[in-house]
Amino acid sequence: MGEAMTEPFSAAALRETVTGPVLEPGDDGYDAEVVSFNLNLPLRPALAVGVTSVADVQAAVRFAARHRMPVAVRASGHQAAKDVRGAVLINTSRMDGVRIDAPNRRARVEAGVLWAAAVAAAAEHGLAPMSGSAPTVSAIGYTLGGGQSPVFGRSEGYAADHVHLVEIVTADGQLRQVTADSDPDLFWAVRGGKGNMGVVTAIEFDLFPVTEFYGGGLHFAGERMADVLRVWRTWAPSLPEQATTSVAVLRYPPVPDLPEPLRGAFVLHVRYSYLGEAAEGERLLAPIRAVAEPLIDGVRTLPYTQNALIHLDPPGPEAFFDRTTTLREFTPEVLEALIGFAGPDSGNPLLGLEIRALGGALDREPAVPNAVPSRGIPYMMWGLGVGGQDQADLLGSWLDRMVETFAPWVFDERRMVNFLSKDQATTAAQVRLAYGAERYDRLARIKRRVDPDNVFRLNHNVEPA
Ligand SMILES: Cc1cc2nc3c(=O)[nH]c(=O)nc-3n(C[C@H](O)[C@H](O)[C@H](O)COP(=O)(O)OP(=O)(O)OC[C@H]3O[C@@H](n4cnc5c(N)ncnc54)[C@H](O)[C@@H]3O)c2cc1C
Structure with missing residues (x-):
């Protein structure tokens, strides 16, 4: 969008005022500077500025304003929200204090x-x-x-x-x-x-x-998803605020960095954390453990430094498409819709469909109010399809179907902005x-x-x- 408005600029002039690299397409290092976590949303700005200080940020912003160029910001590249052609992209990754x-x-x-x-x-x-x-x-x-x-x-x-x-x-x-x-x-x-x-x-x-917590994830065979979710449905809202849970229906790819029972497997992943005595955390989790023998039970006392074991999110860039929606309740009808949409016989090609149970303090206004829009939403749903542009139509249509399928139970039009995809905020x-x-x-x-x-x-x- 900014391209048409951009006035002629000299990258050399900006280099004189910025300590970090100032790179144009074709320059050595440009591709590494602009890497996106979502390979389907490449960042190809007119200028990439690897800022090292507040002064660098100020110089880049003033330069962009002077040349009527929009400014985009990239830290990890996890949520590229717009095409950044014609922009000055500020890469903050060197500001790591x-x-x-x-x-x-x-x-x-x-x-x-x-x-x-x-x-x-x-x-x-x-x-x-x-x-x-x-x-x-x-x-x-x-x-x-x-x-x-x-x-x-x-x-x-x-x-x-x-x-x-x-x-x-x-x-x-x-x-x-x-x-x-x-x-x-x-x-x-x-x-x-x-x-x-x-x-x-x-x-x-x-x-x-907090140095440790009781938590992690339980992977159940996908065929048991209805049994586990039937319990999770009433169990999750009964938990105290120190406990948090989400579920994900996952179709893992057959990649070697996954442990054997998960490689290429269709599973239900129940995520759980409890801030308090491990024995109480274990007692609270018992109804889920009682449903079925999991393929992997990774719930135990963990140092907080290992909190990433709860979700096991992918560490490196992937080509993906995603959408988010919300649920106001998780009724038997929602469960039925979920089994139809993502269950064993659904033919669903998405990598994952995640439902996070929110509530508790996430519903309450903080001492100093802020612009966070998602307060009061009971469940956040996030669908993710992994594949390149050749799969855009297929995965996009399943993601649209996800939003439509659960529309009867959507909370309202508000969304958790951290999970709002480029396609939902154009x-x-x-x-x-x-x-x-x-x-x-x-x-x-x-x-x-x-x-x-x-x-x-x-x-x-x-x-x-
Ligand atoms: C696998 C995965 C797991 C996630 N888990 C969670 C979770 O548990 N909870 C949750 O709330 N969210 C979660 N998210 C969403 C995540 O918080 C958003 O994607 C977030 O925008 C990532 O920020 P980033 O700076 O790392 O990404 P980037 O793509 O680098 O930045 C995203 C956007 O944030 C803004 N931004 C970043 N840095 C700055 C800055 N310094 N100044 C101004 N604007 C800035 C810009 O608008 C930028 O376009 C997850 C996302 C993924 C992909």
């Missing part, structure tokens, strides 16, 4: 820090952050979209609810330190509004005194639905103040009011 303030149980992370690094740094002090299922996701990208932790979410809320300070470079190139007191509107907007307000260079957030109208009209309109008014020209539009875009 993590500072732990143990006495105050706080962390400060820079823009490129991935959860794995923040978790490891906090663990050295007996603390843990509200990280997500995938350790290779960036702490800031995740937190700006809310951030639903499979361990802490139901007892503590969204990661965005526990942020104290945001440092952000806005479209005018200014670095702003934003707190609840300094700029309440921008502080509200940036926590949930994703990359719409500018490039966040650092955030400070709460840590929790227009402002779609993004407005995902945020809810009132929240979107407030975001749009704040956006008009800090980014009136919509320089930051290559995201789930909120247009300036």
Whole structure:
């Protein structure tokens, strides 16, 4: 989109003001600089800037504004939301500073820090952050979209609810330190509004005194999925807030890095975590264990540094298509629809269909309200089909079918923005639905103040009011 508006620019001029690499298509290192986690959404910007400091970010943003180029941000590349041709892409991965303030149980992370690094740094002090299922996701990208932790979410809320300070470079190139007191509107907007307000260079957030938890995953043979889900359906809502669970119907590829019983297998994966005494966590899980003998029972006391074992998300880039929706309830009719859509006889080609049970503190407004739109949604559903462009029609039609199949039970039009795919947020109208009209309109008014020209539009875009 930005290509038509772009004015002539000289990459050499930007190189003079930026310490990190400034690369154009065809330059050595360009491909590595722009790599996307989703190989179906390649990032091919006019300029890739490997920022190393706030000053680099400011120079890149000012350069883009001067040449009427949009700015895109990439930390891990997990959620490419728009085609970035013609843009300046800021790659934050070199800004990897993590500072732990143990006495105050706080962390400060820079823009490129991935959860794995923040978790490891906090663990050295007996603390843990509200990280997500995938350790290779960036702490800031995740937190700006809310951030639903499979361990802490139901007892503590969204990661965005526990942020104290945001440092952000806005479209005018200014670095702003934003707190609840300094700029309440921008502080509200940036926590949930994703990359719409500018490039966040650092955030400070709460840590929790947790070194281990009881949890992991149970893989059941797919043929037992109805039996297990019949129990999970009533069991999940009965759990206390210290316990979190999700399920995924998975058709694993026959790849060697999976253990033998899972290689090429059709399974139901029950994920579980409990923050408290292991014996109580075990007692709570007993009804699920009693349904059937699992292929693998990986639930045990785990150090928090191994929290990625709960979901076992893929570590490296994949070519995939995805969609998200929500459920207001998990009734016997939903279960029947799920078996029909993804069960043993469905012929479903998707790699996975995941349902996360939310609730608890994820439903409650935080002490300092923010723009996270997904509060109150009981279940989040995420479908993922792995395959390249030659499978786009097939996988896309199954993903559309997923949304249609469960439409009778959808909660409302709001979505968890961290799981909103490029295809579900192409227009402002779609993004407005995902945020809810009132929240979107407030975001749009704040956006008009800090980014009136919509320089930051290559995201789930909120247009300036
Ligand atoms: C396998 C997998 C598991 C996941 N698990 C969870 C989970 O458990 N809970 C959850 O809540 N989410 C989860 N997510 C979603 C994840 O939080 C989003 O994909 C998130 O956007 C990734 O952020 P990123 O910075 O790593 O990705 P990127 O693709 O690098 O960035 C995504 C977007 O975030 C914004 N952004 C990133 N950094 C900045 C910055 N410094 N300043 C301004 N904007 C920025 C930009 O708009 C950018 O387009 C998962 C995703 C995947 C693929």
